[in-house]
Amino acid sequence: MAKKNSRTGIILLFTLLSIGLLGSTGWLMTQARGQNDILKSVQEQLKIAQAAKANLELQVQDLRTKNKQLTAQIQELNKSLQEMKDKMPEISDSLQSEENKKIAYLTFDDGPSANTIPILDFLKANHIKATFFVLKKEGYDDIYKRIVDEGHTIALHSSTHDYAQIYQNVDTFMNDMNTLSEHIKKLTGVETKIMRFPGGSNNRVSHRYGGSDVMSKIIPTVEEAGLVYYDWNVDSQDAAKGVQDTQVIINSVLSQAKYNNNAVILMHDAAAKTTTVKALPSIVEGLKEQGFVFEALTTESEPVKFN
Amino acid sequence: MQKHSYSKKKKKLRKKRLRKIAITLFGLSSIAFALIGGKTYWLNAKVHATQKALTRITQEKTELKQQVEALDAEIKHLKTESEKLQMVLWRFDPVIIPESMKN
Numbered sequence: 433m434a435k436k437n438s439r440t441g442i443i444l445l446f447t448l449l450s451i452g453l454l455g456s457t458g459w460l461m462t463q464a465r466g467q468n469d470i471l472k473s474v475q476e477q478l479k480i481a482q483a484a485k486a487n488l489e490l491q492v493q494d495l496r497t498k499n500k501q502l503t504a505q506i507q508e509l510n511k512s513l514q515e516m517k518d519k520m521p522e523i524s525d526s527l528q529s530e531e532n533k534k535i536a537y538l539t540f541d542d543g544p545s546a547n548t549i550p551i552l553d554f555l556k557a558n559h560i561k562a563t564f565f566v567l568k569k570e571g572y573d574d575i576y577k578r579i580v581d582e583g584h585t586i587a588l589h590s591s592t593h594d595y596a597q598i599y600q601n602v603d604t605f606m607n608d609m610n611t612l613s614e615h616i617k618k619l620t621g622v623e624t625k626i627m628r629f630p631g632g633s634n635n636r637v638s639h640r641y642g643g644s645d646v647m648s649k650i651i652p653t654v655e656e657a658g659l660v661y662y663d664w665n666v667d668s669q670d671a672a673k674g675v676q677d678t679q680v681i682i683n684s685v686l687s688q689a690k691y692n693n694n695a696v697i698l699m700h701d702a703a704a705k706t707t708t709v710k711a712l713p714s715i716v717e718g719l720k721e722q723g724f725v726f727e728a729l730t731t732e733s734e735p736v737k738f739n
Numbered sequence: 740m741q742k743h744s745y746s747k748k749k750k751k752l753r754k755k756r757l758r759k760i761a762i763t764l765f766g767l768s769s770i771a772f773a774l775i776g777g778k779t780y781w782l783n784a785k786v787h788a789t790q791k792a793l794t795r796i797t798q799e800k801t802e803l804k805q806q807v808e809a810l811d812a813e814i815k816h817l818k819t820e821s822e823k824l825q826m827v828l829w830r831f832d833p834v835i836i837p838e839s840m841k842n
Contacts, residue, residue, distance in 0.1 A: 446761035453768035460775040467782040481796040488803035495810035502817035509824035553837035
């Protein structure tokens with residue numbers, strides 16, 4: 433009887449154990465499935481991270497190469513500078529004043545014209561950037577584009593430069609400027625915010641057409657429209673005569689610029705101003721000797737305004 | 740008498756069979772448990788190792804990003820230095836007159 437009972441017990445035991453093991457196996461299978469999903473996800477993340485790491489390693493390598501190149505370039509430049517100082521000991525004095533940077537802004541009004549082309553060629557050859565306060569002219573599309581493509585600032589000077597038309601009132605002035613602005617944007621893609629008033633911000637010619645207070649109305653409107661205007665503090669005198677003498681232009685610029693660390697130089701590249709073109713190389717040479725570097729105006733440049 | 744001993748034998752055989760089935764079932768479920776359990780253990784270990792590798796790579800990426808930032812800053816500084824020097828030397832370069840100005 434006891435033997436009978438033990439045999440039944442063994443069968444029950446093994447059966448219960450089997451059920452237990454099967455249940456656990458089932459549970460382990462769900463766990464394994466979950467872990468499999470986690471593993472796939474983590475392996476994916478690892479793959480992405482390894483790719484990103486490889487990219488960063490390439491980036492570091494690339495930057496180290498650039499670093500080396502620049503260091504070598506600076507060594508060469510320092511060597512050239514030292515050779516120059518050895519040849520011309522007098523330049524050391526002018527170099528010491530590099531802390532007070534002198535900036536010359538070459539500005540050309542009333543273009544574009546045929547004269548703008550040699551001016552652009554000259555600026556390109558000498559790595560100089562300038563500012564062109566243009567009018568709206570047909571047939572000069574390539575020149576507008578060249579001004580922008582070659583890194584100069586293109587700025588508004590008015591569509592017509594016709595004082596009688598533009599200075600009648602605020603609306604006529606703004607319409608004139610907007611017409612020019614749209615013309616420039618269409619040709620170059622640039623929406624310039626820099627302008628110069630025809631005749632300057634303190635001109636009196638506007639009084640004839642819009643009254644003595646017309647400029648005091650136009651200027652705030654211009655500023656509210658987000659435009660930044662620049663007058664000048666160095667006058668080349670190239671507009672004082674139809675065709676000014678070349679040497680007068682050179683002397684005017686160099687004598688006035690001496691007293692400015694921030695020289696905004698008024699010149700004209702209209703069709704008649706051939707002597708301005710002739711004067712330009714001597715002007716640049718003289719300004720370089722005076723320690724000037726050349727930049728184009730931006731909305732962040734130091735303001736030069738009559739008002 | 741014979742009938743009684745035959746049914747006794749039958750009962751005995753049935754119980755033997757049941758025992759065999761129970762033991763076989765136990766054996767098979769043990770094997771299944773061992774296999775699945777082993778696989779689960781292996782998966783756990785793999786996940787753990789992969790996560791460790793991911794943490795290491797992430798750390799290395801952070802260090803590389805810092806290196807990139809430092810190199811970028813150094814290059815910016817070197818470019819400024821180079822431009823300054825070029826500007827100084829440029830002042831003493833002769834002015835170039837393009838062909839279009841020579842006419």
